[in-house]
Amino acid sequence: xxxxxxxxxxxxxxxxxxxxxxxxxxxxxxxxxxxxxxxxxxxxxxxxxxxxxxxxxxxxxxxxxxxxxxxxxxxxxxxxxxxxxxxxxxxxxxxxxxxxxxxxxxxxxxxxxxxxxxxxxxxxxxxxxxxxxxxxxxxxxxxxxxxxxxxxxxxxxxxxxxxxxxxxxxxxxxxxxxxxxxxxxxxxxxxxxxxxxxxxxxxxxxxxxxxxxxxxxxxxxxxxxxxxxxxxxxxxxxxxxxxxxxxxxxxxxxxxxxxxxxxxxxxxxxxxxxxxxxxxxxxxxxxxxxxxxxxxxxxxxxxxxxxxxxxxxxxxxxxxxxxxxxxxxxxxxxxxxxxxxxxxxxxxxxxxxxxxxxxxxxxxxxxxxxxx
Numbered sequence: 001x002x003x004x005x006x007x008x009x010x011x012x013x014x015x016x017x018x019x020x021x022x023x024x025x026x027x028x029x030x031x032x033x034x035x036x037x038x039x040x041x042x043x044x045x046x047x048x049x050x051x052x053x054x055x056x057x058x059x060x061x062x063x064x065x066x067x068x069x070x071x072x073x074x075x076x077x078x079x080x081x082x083x084x085x086x087x088x089x090x091x092x093x094x095x096x097x098x099x100x101x102x103x104x105x106x107x108x109x110x111x112x113x114x115x116x117x118x119x120x121x122x123x124x125x126x127x128x129x130x131x132x133x134x135x136x137x138x139x140x141x142x143x144x145x146x147x148x149x150x151x152x153x154x155x156x157x158x159x160x161x162x163x164x165x166x167x168x169x170x171x172x173x174x175x176x177x178x179x180x181x182x183x184x185x186x187x188x189x190x191x192x193x194x195x196x197x198x199x200x201x202x203x204x205x206x207x208x209x210x211x212x213x214x215x216x217x218x219x220x221x222x223x224x225x226x227x228x229x230x231x232x233x234x235x236x237x238x239x240x241x242x243x244x245x246x247x248x249x250x251x252x253x254x255x256x257x258x259x260x261x262x263x264x265x266x267x268x269x270x271x272x273x274x275x276x277x278x279x280x281x282x283x284x285x286x287x288x289x290x291x292x293x294x295x296x297x298x299x300x301x302x303x304x305x306x307x308x309x310x311x312x313x314x315x316x317x318x319x320x321x322x323x324x325x326x327x328x329x330x331x332x333x334x335x336x337x338x339x340x341x342x343x344x345x346x347x348x349x350x351x352x353x354x355x356x357x358x359x360x361x362x363x364x365x366x367x368x369x370x371x372x
Contacts, residue, residue, distance in 0.1 A: 004080060005032070012034060016095070018072075019071065020032070020168045022311075025182075030078075030079060033054060034073075034076075035170075036093055040069060041069065042068060043068045043070075046068060054070045055311070056312075057069045057168055057305055060304070064304075071168070101172050103331050103333055106301070109137035109301075114352075114353055115353060117135055118352050131287075132285045133294055136307070136338060140334050141367055142334050145330065145335055145367070148370045150167075152176065159178075160249065160250040160326075164320075165179075169330075173305070175327055176328055176330060178327075179324060179327070180247070180326065181325055182322050183274070184277065184319060186270065186320075189264070198254055198255040199253070206246065216255060222281045226281050237265075239259055242257055244256065303338065304329065307325065337364070340356060
C-alpha cells in the first residue's frame with residue numbers, strides 16, 4: 001500500500017471526516033468511502049437504516065444504547081493509487097470539531113475471573129437454562145497507535161487473506177478488524193450465509209475434520225440448526241448447504257458450513273431476515289435469548305460493536321455484511337481487543353481461556369510490530 005492512502009487516512013482523521021477502508025475476502029482491491037458531512041449518521045433500527053446505501057456498522061445489542069452507524073460513500077476511492085484531484089478535494093473539505101473521546105478505562109477480565117465465568121455458564125447449562133453461551137473479554141494494549149493505523153490495516157490484509165479486513169471511523173467510533181465470518185451476502189440474485197464456530201490454531205492436522213472433538217462439532221452444529229430454523233421461518237425451502245468443513249482464517253482454523261439460496265424466495269424481506277438472523281448462536285448462544293440474558297449478567301463490559309455486524313450495502317442487489325470478530329476499538333490511549341468463545345457443558349475452562357489467547361494473538365502479532 002503506497003503512501004497516498006496513508007495521507008488520505010491522515011487527512012480524514014485530522015479533519016474528523018467519517019471514513020472506512022476495507023478489503024473483501026480473497027481479493028486484493030482496497031476500497032475507501034469518505035463521507036463529506038461531519039455528522040455521525042445513526043439509527044435505532046435496522047429497518048430505518050435499510051433505505052440507505054454505504055457502509056453499515058451494527059452493534060451487538062441496541063438495548064445498551066448503541067446505534068446502527070452508516071458512512072455514506074460521498075467520495076469512493078478504489079485501490080491505493082489516488083489522483084491529486086481526489087487529494088485536493090479532501091483537503092478542501094472543512095475541518096470539523098475533533099472527537100470528544102470520553103475515554104473510559106476498558107474493563108479487562110483476567111484469567112481467574114474468566115475461568116470462574118466459564119464455570120458459572122456450565123452450571124447454568126447443567127440446570128437446563130441453555131445449551132451454549134458465548135463468553136467474551138477485553139484485552140488492552142496501551143499507547144497511541146493512530147499514527148500507524150494504516151500500516152496496521154495493511155498488515156492485517158497481508159496476514160488474513162481470507163478475511164474481511166476493515167478500518168472504520170465516525171467521530172469517536174474507531175474500529176479495525178479482520179472478520180472470518182460472513183453474515184449475509186447478496187450477489188447476482190443469490191443470498192449466502194455461513195455457520196461458523198470452533199477454533200484451533202492452524203496446522204495440517206487441524207485441517208482434517210475427523211480430528212476435531214465432539215464438543216467443537218456440537219458447538220458448530222448449534223449454529224447450523226439455528227440457520228435451518230430461520231430459513232424455515234421465512235419459508236425458504238430450496239437452498240444449498242455444504243457438509244461441515246475446516247476453513248483457514250489467518251493463523252486459526254474454524255468449522256464452517258455454507259448456505260445459499262435464490263433471493264426471490266425471501267420476497268423483499270431481506271432486512272427482516274437479517275434482523276432475525278443476528279446475532280446467531282456463533283456469537284450469542286443457544287437458545288439465543290436465554291444465552292444473551294445471562295451473558296449480559298456475567299460480562300463486566302459492554303460489547304459495543306464487537307459481535308455486531310458491518311459491511312457494504314451498495315444497492316438492493318449487492319450486500320456484503322460480516323460479523324465483527326477479530327476486532328479492536330481504537331482510542332488515542334489504547335487498543336481494546338475483543339475476544340471470546342463458545343461455552344458448552346463439555347468446555348474445559350483452561351482450554352477456553354487458551355482459545356481466547358489464540359484469537360488475541362492473531363491481532364497482537366500485528367500490533368507488536370508497531371509497538372515502541
